[in-house]
Amino acid sequence: MTYKLTYFNVTALAEPIRFLLSYLNTDFEDYRFDRELWPTIKPTMPFGKVPVLEIDGKTLNQSTAITRYLAKKAGLTGSDDWEALLIDIAVDNVHDFRQALAGYFYDANEESKKLKYEPLLKETIPFYMDKFESIVAENKGYFVNGKLTWADLFFVAVLDYLNYMAGIDLLDGRPQLQALKATVVAIPQIKAWIAKRPVTP
Incomplete structure (x- = not known):
């Protein structure tokens, strides 16, 4: 192919x-x-x-x-339908976060964009990133069931883009997600x- x-x-x-x-x-x-x-x-x-x-x-x-x-x-899609569902949910949660960042980043109106940044920084980013950190902690270093799935690859693959839109290092102070990134980028x-x-x- x-x-x-x-x-x-x-x-x-x-x-x-x-x-x-x-x-x-x-x-x-x-x-x-x-x-x-x-x-x-x-x-x-x-x-x-x-x-x-x-x-x-x-x-x-x-x-x-x-x-x-x-x-x-x-x-990497899961061993059964339930696991596949959990993976899809994890990916969709990352998409929701990406869309929240994009709502700020791609706002062409400078005044409204400025107004969006503080709530983004103090509310939206901590809300999503802390939840991701907890999920990975509960699942032994991964997003779903303690093993590598495409949700992990997806998150790490879009992370540079998310950081770019947020204007900060989203993994700062989040060791579980830092470890997940290290695991994924170490795959040969x-x-x-x-x-x-x-x-x-």
């Missing part, structure tokens, strides 16, 4: 896909483009959004669905990907 991933030249929502493809030891074309090209690329995308993954020439959208598909191939395939991937903001 041939794989081509199309996204902006950043980590963000494409990075979980890159992590999973790397975990699977799968060669893939990592096509990145600058934002100036987006107006010409957007009309060619299935729903006008990226990332998309082409598998043998068939273009697929929806990054979480793609990541889940690859996670099934990697055996992930470590190799991180070493060779382009350096981006």
Whole structure:
């Protein structure tokens, strides 16, 4: 099978896909483009959004669905339906947090953006990050059932993006999540990907 991933030249929502493809030891074309090209690329995308993954020439959208598909191939989706549900919940909770950060970060109105930052810093970020810390502590260093799943890879893959939007190190003072990150980035395939991937903001 041939794989081509199309996204902006950043980590963000494409990075979980890159992590999973790397975990699977799968060669893939990592096509990145600058934002100036987006107006010409957007009309060619299935729903006008990226990332998309082409598998043998068939273009697929929806990054979480793609990541889940690859996670099934990697055996990281859980041992039964209940475990798979818990993993999906963990990933969706991270998505909720990402959307809360994005509501601040992408606000084009500087006045309203400034007003959003203090509640974000004092309420939203502690609320989510402390819950994530507790969940990982309760599950022996992972998000679900004390073992590596795609929820762990997903969280670590989007962490740089979350930090960038928050403007702080979200793992500061959270040793359980720090340890989880260390575990994921030490996986040989992930470590190799991180070493060779382009350096981006």
